[in-house]
Amino acid sequence: MSATDDRIGTGLPGKAGAIPMPREVTGARASAPPVPADRRVRPLGVIAACIRRDAADAWSYRLPFAWRFVEMFTALFMLFFLSRLVGNRIEVLAGTTLAGGYFAFAVLGTALVAIVHGAMTSFASRLRSDQTTGTLEAMLSTPSPPWLTIVGGSSYGIIQLLAIELVTLGVAVGVFRMRLDARPLGLVVLVVGMVVILALFVAFGLLVTAFIVVFKRGQGVATLVVSVFSLLGGVYYPLSVLPPTLRTLGEAIPFTWAVDLVRGSLVYGQVPVARLGELASVDVVIIPIAIWVLGKSIHRTRRTGTLGQY
Amino acid sequence: MSPAAVSRGPGVGQADAAGGIVAAGIEKRFGTVQALSGVDLTVPPGTVLALLGPNGAGKSTLIRILAASVLPDAGTVSIGGIDAVERPRLACGRLGLVLAEERSFFWRLTGIQNLTFFAALHGLRRREAVERSREVLERVGIAPLATRRVDRYSTGMKAKLSIARALLGDPAVLLLDEPTRSLDPIATVDTRTLVLELAHAQGLAVLFATHDLHEATAVADHVAVLVDGKIAASLAGGGSAAGLEALLLDATGHAGVLREMAQAGGGSGLFGEASGVPDGSGAGGTGGMSPPPGALPPTGLGGGLGLP
Structure with missing residues (x-):
């Protein structure tokens, strides 16, 4: 058998002794389809498709929506009664005045913790879900880059979280009479600030995701980091109640700056531009690093063949 | 001369395969395991190559390399004329992947919701995505199931949906990893018929991994046997x-x-x-x-x- 018998296939001749092919396979029976024009993947289109997909998926589970609202009311009631209990005492203990009272202080702190936790864990959760259901491999065989499917896949979760926290604030103000003191310019800074804050903690989330992509475990890292933020970031109490060392640490973490920005804009009547600048400067450094690290981790797992594994 | 040795040279069919699959000298090692060793493969447009081999032979690894989700240690892969190692995302636009894993869909979404989502990953705008999804559902014969949730599809329907998804990007190459593994005989025949039509009428280059020898003879224009990461034998189908x-x-x-x-x-x-x-x-x-x-x-x- 000569090598020319093998017109299709491995480029091998048939195994020695094989008879020539019995039917005509020496060429394509039909011409190849026209190669599609190079279609560009549109990142916003992919993110929008991910949001539509997850909204439809979430809508198929209606009960969790109800749970989230019950959870929200429970948390608000708890903080409300806690504020009545500690009242002004915490201000005396901390040696500071909490404009808006302890209720507003704690509601804004916990809302920001929830948002930051969501931003940091949503990528890893989505990746894990796509790995276990087998959808990740199907998505990886499309022209969309892996980082985009990961980022897009967590967008709905983050949007949902922002919406829930916004409703929470509305209920806190409308039902629990939370006192706000906000200036128009402060609100502008708040809106811009929330984008900057989200970008910052999304970047942290991408770093956690990169860790998980390579090591397959690590979801707890984000939760641990958020716990540290809660401890040092002044979520439930002013930093002034902390020992000096912890207070210094707390003042150095961006989460504290984010809490300051939100409280300053909403209850202290401030225009916290300085905090906004600090957070934005961290963004400029951390976001490129996070994207680079995630890209490297994905490349590594393409080499090891473990991207779809968990 | 052993087949493996012969395979080092360019395949005779390679010139015809420029718009299909051309893999040359593929090497892949996972730790101490040599998964693929010097694999050459060419599948011209309009033909079906059945890939056989025992479990662990490297079939899935080879398919994942062709699908650009795993990088080879050495060798080149061309999918529809695109270098899949250097330009994996572009190459993915030229291929459709059909997995045996029927859980690769979002089960609580309908068939068309799933396809519309995957079409967006191919760069289609929303309206185009919906139209294309309807078109491919029609193409594989499950258009009436478009608005049914995937968790209510039978295994055979999911297999067809999987092929429909693979066609979303108008691929030049179709990679199927044991697509009929859990199908009943009727659904199996349906799937084979569809694959043959896609290859012979639409001109797609098809690589079809299977353990079923009857199936291999039914669909293949050519058969390759992968053993211990090497192409151990190769012959014409029929x-x-x-x-x-x-x-x-x-x-x-x-x-x-x-x-x-x-x-x-x-x-x-x-x-x-x-x-x-x-x-x-x-x-x-x-x-x-x-x-x-x-x-x-x-x-x-x-x-x-x-x-x-």
Whole structure:
């Protein structure tokens, strides 16, 4: 058998002794389809498709929506009664005045913790879900880059979280009479600030995701980091109640700056531009690093063949 | 000359395969395991290559490399004329991947919601995505199920949905990893028919990994046997499953075992066919496929595939 018998296939001749092919396979029976024009993947289109997909998926589970609202009311009631209990005492203990009272202080702190936790864990959760259901491999065989499917896949979760926290604030103000003191310019800074804050903690989330992509475990890292933020970031109490060392640490973490920005804009009547600048400067450094690290981790797992594994 | 050695050179069909699949010198090692070693493969447009091999032979690894989700340690891969190693995302735009994993869909979404989502990952705008999704659902014959949730699809319907998804990007190449593994005979025939039509009428280059020798003979224009990460044998399709069985057993080094079992108990062939295993004399119903030289005496195992 000569090598020319093998017109299709491995480029091998048939195994020695094989008879020539019995039917005509020496060429394509039909011409190849026209190669599609190079279609560009549109990142916003992919993110929008991910949001539509997850909204439809979430809508198929209606009960969790109800749970989230019950959870929200429970948390608000708890903080409300806690504020009545500690009242002004915490201000005396901390040696500071909490404009808006302890209720507003704690509601804004916990809302920001929830948002930051969501931003940091949503990528890893989505990746894990796509790995276990087998959808990740199907998505990886499309022209969309892996980082985009990961980022897009967590967008709905983050949007949902922002919406829930916004409703929470509305209920806190409308039902629990939370006192706000906000200036128009402060609100502008708040809106811009929330984008900057989200970008910052999304970047942290991408770093956690990169860790998980390579090591397959690590979801707890984000939760641990958020716990540290809660401890040092002044979520439930002013930093002034902390020992000096912890207070210094707390003042150095961006989460504290984010809490300051939100409280300053909403209850202290401030225009916290300085905090906004600090957070934005961290963004400029951390976001490129996070994207680079995630890209490297994905490349590594393409080499090891473990991207779809968990 | 061994097939592996021959495979180092460019395939004769390669010139025809520029718009299909061209893989050359693929090497892949996972830790101490050499998963693929010097694999050359060409599948021109309009043809089907059946990829056979025992479990662990490297079939899935090869498909993942062709699908650009795993990087080879060495070698080149061209998908529809695009270098899949250097430009994986662009290459993915030219291929459709059909997985045996029926859980690769979002089960609580409808068929068309799933397809519309995946179409967006191919760069289609929303309206285009919906139109294209309807088109491919029609193409695979499950358009009436478009608005049914995937968790209410049968396994056969999911297999068709999987092929529909693979067609979203108007691919030049179709990679199928055991697509009929859990299908009933009717759904299996439907799937094969569809694959053949896609290759022969639409001109797609199709690589079809399977363990089913009957299926391989039914769909393939050409058959390649992968053993221990190497192409151990290669021949034109159109023969019988028994002939393929003989080739596979010989390629996997099980011909001797088969002979011993036959001598001990006799039987009717791995497929229940009379003397499907060749005796080197040309008899034995090997059809168009040739046995390896001096491989096997007339024998049988009394049923059961018995592959490693």
